[in-house]
Amino acid sequence: MESQPLPRRRKPRRRLSRAQRTRAALGIAELHDGVAHRADLRTVGVTRADVRTEIGAGRWMTAGKHTVVIGSGTLTAEARHWQAVWESGSGAVLDGAAALVASGLSGFTPTRIDVSLPRNNRRHTVPGVVRHLRSTMPPALAVGIPRVKPEWATIHAAQWAVSDRQAALLLCLPVQQRLVLPERVLEAWRASSHGARHALLDVLVRDVCDGAHSLGELDFAGMCRERGLPEPSRQEVRRLPSGRVYLDTGWDDIALVVEIDGGHHAMALNPVDDALRQNDVVLSGDRVLRIPVLGLRLKPRAFLDQVVRAHQQAEAAAA
Template identity: 70%
Template structure:
């Protein structure tokens, strides 16, 4: 079959290009343009005229300028190689994640497929095919993408952040993340990711309290009581840890504390304790993972200060 050389009018090119680009945030794949009736000569004419721009072997910007936003994701998938799909943080952003800005676009593709270097794109070869979301831009399923994002993050803090954001924004159900993590056999951040995943998925309240008690022993502090009870007019309140003799309370906040109405309940509980003349320090359980010394320094300072004040508080009022 001979290749069609008849060229479409400028109006037809504009209409076809715009309809395809609307699906991809301003870019089009050459194969889609051909399937819609435009020849390579039509595309070349628009590019020469400056109305369209080349952005790779397959990607055409319908308009002037460079691809931005979601168009960069489409370009990364189209230009990297056959079978490519967004992975890591890029896959999460495509699924709706907010509050996270990776420096590169992560893309996974099968090991045996031909691959190409694309500026701003980090490639990952996967021996086994990964489950991919079938709607919209090809992307790895969120429960795997978030683990890959944590593994390739710049720092432990960034790894913990992306795990927390994905769960808090309901992109990944906790059970799905736990199941996906249990299937990971190798990870350079195994200890950290394992701790964070269990913290944010399970709440890990009791684990946080036990870890905190061990930290206190290491700092030479007396071991606090756990699950201390306070009785208030509206009922009983269970505190995570407390030094009753000096009126110091520490609340260990697991990942579930940031969900739904939990912050409201936490605030009411803390206010009641403070109104009862006790001091409250709060420590996110992730703080014990990422920066325990900073939080323990605060606890030590509080314990020393209020231990010094205890005799004055217990002394009978004069007169």
Template identity: 65%
Template sequence: MLGPVVRAGLPRARVEVATIRGAQWARTDREAALVVCLAVQQRLVHPARLLAAWAEVRGGRRHRVLDAVIRDVCDGAHSLGELDLSRMCRRAGLPAPDRQVVRRAPGGRLYLDAVWDDVGLVVEVDGAHHLLALAPVDDALRANEVVIGGERVLRLPVLALRLDPARCLDQVARARAALLARAAA
């Protein structure tokens, strides 16, 4: 059995343990990744507690997949699209971006999905919620603040990552290369 049971009130597993169990019991690897993403994204579990609980797990269903997912999520990836981008960059030999990087702007703090500070490149992975109501306005104004601060922003709709991952990765790689060349000149 994974982890102790909380006995105060109804007996139950701690949130980090329940997250891991839910991911192990999911029907598919993507559903397992979603369980982990949502638990951290919604702040139900702190990444450090999830990592500590995961360190106690030996083997089990999807161990290899969950090891990569949990490490990525605890390192800052908060959506399946961000996980996909990280995996694609690793496979292509690109350096891993910093994730959920905080920038200050006149309106407050901005959280950026993927940042390569060495070249000033920001990649935002836009899920479906970025198309709802006023989200496009907020996204545009946020991207403008980042550009005003001196960085370049690429926006990748999550649908593009699913339908044409090679083209998305090519754009990230070319942007990095162009910014590296510009910095060297």
């Protein structure tokens, strides 16, 4: 009987030396601000046994099932973002304020990390991470840390904000910092389904992204009538040393002007032009109040109190 050849034994792979696996792991960790996914480590030859050795020696540490901290330091904010995506479940992406911060947002520090992931995927609880299970995932960016596109992240951040004031802030900052174009936020809002504080956000989004047209003079005139003030004039044209300017609203007989600033006023060089115009109006003898359009949405009573006081003072001065 003819003998069968013995199966060829697979030659065991030589394990990397400590120096080699350190270099390989650091190359991965540099891409993720100090952390590495176990699967990525294996692609560069760092085995499970290597990881166990380094963790046992206290040189590395774990931050979940998949996340390895290369070194024994604390996780940075960016590393926490990677951990949140890796540990929450397959297909997870940063969303809301966390996605905006990962895209470069400054001036706001989230107290939690929001992630979205497909509803049917297996998911895991991660401390400090809030999961949003979705039947249809929002559009996401493929470069860098997986995250929802800024226009959708802006809408979600405002919906998940802890207050109306924070919602307004999270709508303003991405637009003012040029992380997203206003028209894209408008498009995302129109395509979004109803969520938290929908009625307020419906006006706030238009105030921030189309502030020049969102609050008409008729709205402000109605607010004045409710406070017992005479109806102001609208869109007055003045000729000043700087040229012809358009003033939003005011009362000609008592030299009081009220400028309603939409979201576009804080962008680019608009503050410079606004300051020059206001200074010229003041130097011509008028009192000028500036009211951000968001102020009339969030604190209408406080701003109208100021308008009433200014009207009373201007009326007394004109008598």
